[in-house]
Amino acid sequence: MNQKYPPAPLDETDDALRAERTERAGERAAEREERDPFLTAMGERVRLLRARRGMTRKTLAAETGLSERHLANLESGVGNASVLVLRQLAATLNCSLAEVLGDETTASAEWLLIRELLHGRDQAALQRARIALAEMFAQAPRDPHRKDRIALIGLRGAGKSTLGRMLAQERKVPFIELTRVIEQLAGCPPSEIHALYGASAYRRYEHRALEAVVDEHPHAVIASPGGLVSESGTFNVLLSHCFTVWLQATPDEHMRRVVAQGDLRPMSGNREAMDDLKRILAGRAELYGRADMTFDTSEKTLADAYLQLRDRLAARLAAEAPDEARVN
Incomplete structure (x- = not known):
């Protein structure tokens, strides 16, 4: 026989319901407060920096x-990370703390003026500006062999190794996989390298490897790792010393x-691989x-x-040769 318990007094039940509703409302209000624009924008920047480096959250x-x-929580704008945590994230992602916190181009009047000049420009104009600035501040003369080194960039599976070998064979130059x-x-x-020493050590080896290839090979076809572009120093070396082709897919x-x-690693243990x-x-x-x-x-x-x-590569190199001759 089931034992029956007397019902709780009505005022106790009402008080409990009111307390629960108040608690839930407080939680929702706290969540709204935590998702302020600054934290949300910072979380988006961290997610973008992580994606550029091909790193999963894990x-x-x-x-x-x-x-x-x-x-x-941090990436969704809920977590309010300490300065030490943000510094650790910046070190691991190999970027400045300013990139995590916000736009460094607001740091001075000169930055603001430069940003205003570049604001609204299309990609072609921005590329011309970058090249002009690189030449203005270059410590070394323009590399005369830049068009003789063809560097293929892009994600795995784009065809860098396969097409690179074929291109090198026809051009009768070395084919070099930077990896x-x-x-x-x-x-x-x-x-x-990643397992034993971490991502920072790998990035140092990647930079050293590219410099060694540039020093040793005036003529070559180079297949670069997909994540090289996320390291600005290394990518600038590639852009300065090689004619780069983005293989898309x-x-x-x-x-x-x-x-x-x-290679089944993209699918291994990751249902969200795509x-x-x-x-x-x-x-x-x-x-x-x-x-x-591209x-x-x-x-x-x-x-x-x-x-x-x-054919497209030959046409582009031929079209740009007269311009370089006039510069030199």
């Missing part, structure tokens, strides 16, 4: 020593080609767009992709 958490939940040079310098694969093409090569890939592409698109030339390899046979790339 990877960033492991390298900073923070919990994934803490990072998730192999990094491995030779470090004495271990890039995955072990759709996210589906990237994934299909990588898996077809027998979403991650799209975020990385979106985060790096502006950086990849700084290349001298070429889309999607929905092309290997033969067609190579012939079209070769």
